[in-house]
């Protein structure tokens with residue numbers, strides 16, 4: 001039987017004492033591309049934050065890439081995040097260093113030492129997002145779409161078992177959003193598992209896939225119309 005990379009059972013998502021989502025039952029299997037949609041303020045970001053350990057799971061069950069979210073300790077969080085690739089709306093690149101140095105920073109922080117392996121890995125992930133020739137650029141020299149590609153490359157560095165992308169196209173124009181989405185689709189075709197929060201319905205129509213919706217403090221799977 002396949003082991004899901006993410007499984008929540010009867011989980012509740014809180015922001016401090018405020019209940020945001022309840023009775024959440026969600027399963028993501030290896031290799032799936034899953035959207036998380038919902039109007040602004042319905043809890044998409046809170047849901048994602050719970051998955052990468054930024055908010056505690058205090059009710060229900062939650063299993064993500066071999067970690068139990070209910071028993072997750074502060075010291076486990078960096079290790080959980082190594083198994084996840086997290087991509088944010090605002091890219092979160094370090095502005096004082098170039099693209100390669102941004103990637104190097106993450107590799108060093110996660111224990112990589114071998115110079116040859118490091119160079120090879122950086123080339124590999126930049127190639128995957130079509131940014132191999134731009135390693136020496138600083139973030140401010142890149143367009144929003146290019147910065148997001150670098151952020152995706154960064155998420156790929158430690159071969160994540162699950163990529164969590166929270167509104168990755170939220171700061172991009174429609175054309176650039178499609179370009180970034182093409183990169184995510186390609187990564188998905190190569191076998192990566194991706195959970196992407198978005199409110200961009202145009203992307204959903206263009207790239208249909210399993211879709212979860214946050215609404216009325218619940219999360220449920222929606223069936224996309226085929227016409």
Ligand SMILES: Nc1ncnc2c1ncn2[C@@H]1O[C@H](COP(=O)(O)OP(=O)(O)OP(=O)(O)O)[C@@H](O)[C@H]1O
Pocket residue numbers: 015016018020038039040041042043044045046047199
């Ligand atoms: N740090 C916080 N402390 C308390 N409440 C918060 C915090 N962050 C968000 N909330 C509340 O949690 C609810 C869900 O917000 P969340 O950001 O998860 O929604 P969202 O669907 O991601 O919205 P958006 O699309 O605008 O990012 C909102 O009512 C919001 O006001």
